[in-house]
Amino acid sequence: MIDFRNVTKIYDTGNHALNGVSLHIDDGEFVFLVGPSGSGKSTIIKLLTAELMPSSGSIQVNGYQIESIKKSQIPDLRRTVGVIFQDFRLIENKTVFDNVAFGMRIVGASAKQIKERVDYVLDLVGLENRGRRFPHELSGGEQQRVAIARSLVNNPNMIIADEPTGNLDPQRSYEIMMLLERANALGTTVMIVTHEQELVNRFTKRVIAIANGKVINDGMDGYYLNESD
């Protein structure tokens, strides 16, 4: 569950990234967060993972109160949120298997549990035969699927995908979206941050539009609204 209440974020440079943002996303929802570059989308992701602290307002994520979270609690918070990045952010010197397994090793899972679960999620994303490969040996779409498998491996309450299809062709983009929809069907909250209008319009989901650090639309009609709309 995500709950933003009147959140403002002003950077040290004086840039007002968010101005009084309030939004609520329930467990199990599938939401698109849309907006042009510089609208404040990335700031929202950084606030959700406690990479940044709000200047004012309150944020609750999966039961953690971000503005008052202790440093020692941040790793626990991040384990409840699977983040998928546009540039995949895989560890280059680890195999696909080890990249995916890393999340489980952090929580001290046994080798047997890791083997079973990693094989399962690699199968889920269609990479059952790629475990021993290194990231640079895979295509962009495959690397993104590894990132999705990694985000799913610990059964997180929520997946946040930052421009997950930004580097992919339309067919691969659609496949990735289907994978995320499948994760949502299994009960995981999914928030996709994007500025790809076509992709958003293809799925009938809740769309929160943000511009200049403010929520300008929050609707269930499944359409990407530009500022001009």
Next chain:
Amino acid sequence: MKYLFAEGIHNMYTHGFMSFAAVCVTVACFIIIGSFSMIVYNLGLFVSDMEHQNRIHAFIDESYDTSAAKSVGSQINLVDNVLEAKFISREEAGERFIDQQGGGNAFEGVTAETFRDRFEITLEDNAKMDETVQALGAIKGVAEVKALPELAKGFLTIQRAFNIASVVIIVVLLVVSLFMISNTIKLAMYDRKEEIGIMKMLGATNRFIRFPYFVEGFLIGVISAGLAFLLEWGLYDFLAEKITQSQNLQLFNLVPFREVVIPMVFAFGATGLLVGMFGSVMSIRKFLDV
């Protein structure tokens, strides 16, 4: 834990070039410090040896016969700061004197009676020469004590200056080396900035991230210390042999490396471990703040 150890070893292998650079810089710094320390150690022994050659002579009353003169030795040995007291009979003293003067007919009339029985005394600490001379002079049977306190003070001044200079130079070398080693490790760790950021975003704790780097630093430290130690040994033995063979440098008798192997192993090992482990852990500290 097994995974974290394996990760440390794996990291060192996968970041081979940076590990190699860190090992090379560490080895170079260790050899510089190690060589200088050995030079300081040898010079210290040389000065100390010279200092001990500055001995005190306690002359025994002429009325004592040889056996009575010898018995004074037990009193002399009881005096604080006396390291060794060697008895020299008047006959031996006479022979030595004639030898020192180059011998010859000029000393034909000189007999043992011209000389006195004496003790040649080596002190533990030449800084306490004045007090020791007074104590020796108070012993019954000692007619006169001859010493060269100015020479002793001169040696003391040289040794003190030498000790201070050595400590200052070793500390400066150590600081410069630590700076170089830490910068090399920092550079190696900068290579991992992205990797550490990803780990943090996945929910890894600082301790979980640090441990493999700690293992890696430990290995870099141990390997560097081991290599530096072996190279130092080889280099030292090579130089020692050259000095022994040289006619001009035979005055300097270098201590065999085997005699200092144990302290050197500890010094290299401990410094290597400290520099490697803390160097790597301190270097990644700022990358952990994500």
